[in-house]
Amino acid sequence: MSEFQLTEDQQDCLQELINIAMGQASDQLARYLDTFVYLKVPSIESVDAKDLLQILSQQQNTMAVVSQGFFGYEGIRGEALLAYQDEDSGRISDLLGYEPGELSEDEQLIDISSILTTTFLNVFARQIGNQMSYNAPKLLPSVQNSMSEHLQQISFSWDLALKVNINYQVTDYSFNCNMILLIPETAIINIKHVLDRILAEF
């Protein structure tokens, strides 16, 4: 798995690109929710493909996962999973300020996920000189059973999962979710080249 190891400089560079992308995603979220969003420094970790299912199943209270595919140039592509905790998904309608029954909980989750994912990835892509297009986001029904099936159905073989642990605090609410980016090997190699190019500028 040495192909996926990042040097200290590459890791720092990637973390900074992600911080910038996350900052803009929370700005979008704040506008959407019409409130202030407090953002912690997102921690990132890479997970081997074979370990991902186990890690996800360990997070027992992860209940809802929204999945969205993304495509850029030069082999940059992947699948973004947003995993929500049980206790948070029930609060989402409060957060979004919807009237009861206005929009189903599922639709709300898909809404908020798509804002986070596309803003985050758009800003990330811009920084590495790329541009993304997206598939429609979809909510996986009852995660426990469908996760492994879903992971197998993804149309490319992904080799690395980059787990970005996001913690948003929205006024009185603390709102946790994990963004997991599943990335194939070609995309990882490409991203590493781009990181090196950025680092070489300094």
Added chain:
Amino acid sequence: MSPSVLICDDSNMARKQVLKSLPELWKHSVQTATNGAEALTILRDNSVEVLFLDLTMPGIDGVGVLQGIKKLNLDCSVFVISADIQPEMQAKVKALGAKEFIRKPVKPDILVSHLKNHGLL
């Protein structure tokens, strides 16, 4: 004369980005800090004239540093450089005495124009 400068950011790359954006003459008198606590120590013991400050850092964050500067009554021009670009945050840091809010990634021409606007160049 170039002013004494402190760059505070937890990311090495972000610090280099700021350093690279500075006017040539300023680059010789730059100190760096990787977190808020380190920045406050340097600020307390030295006469830093211009501080470039990140907000989202582990431990004492940028807002904590601004509060510290106020409490210690230090005379220092602070330019916040942050990825957290929400209007409320921009208003908050300005209320705490920051001269300017600059969004990441920082661009040399924008940084220099802010320094000119505040009579530092």
